Amino acid sequence: SYELTQPPSVSVSPGQTARITCSGDALPSKYASWYQQRSGQAPVLLIYEDTKRPSGIPERFSGSSSGTMATLTISGAQVEDEADYYCYSTDSSASQRVFGGGTKLTVL
């Protein structure tokens, strides 16, 4: 079965840049999206089609993709950005729709 692999945790100090990666064999041909889930809350869409940011999402959140890896970058991370982050994509035939295992971001 298809898998997207994320690091379990990332830690940065306030104001630093946080990078969360998502690795998958089909990412060269399939877009990824990214979601933020604060504790006890529903996920929120941060990035779609690898790099696009929905209206209302702060500019410090950006996405990129190269080869089999998509990356979510948080420039100047803030304490309020502490959350779990998930990537989503599909296999090359779009028959398997999967989320990555999630990355817990700590900002302190």
Add this chain to the structure above:
Amino acid sequence: QVQLQESGPGLVKPSGTLSLTCAVSGGSISSSDWWSWVRQPPGKGLEWIGEIYHSGNTNYIPSLKSRITISVDKSKNQFSLELSSMTAADTAVYYCARAVYSSGQCRFDPWGQGILVTVSS
């Protein structure tokens, strides 16, 4: 803007059937979007389980295909999830979400607040 709200029982007996409804407001369920269910076991990650189009076309995760049914009620602007033969492994927060397709890929936006479903006798 579109808002989603799940409703249904928070407790299901083992071997029972889960029935949840997602009410769509601020937009039409007959739009060009799909409508999905995603679940999250306590302390674990997200799992997409299925989606429906207003025409009634569905897609399901293979591991649940024998137990899951997603339906749509256009007159009430809502869609529903039924999951039969429930076990403790199905205990999770169940979210409904709009699946927006563009450039050959979908994104989930927005999401409902989620509903915790516990399987226990």
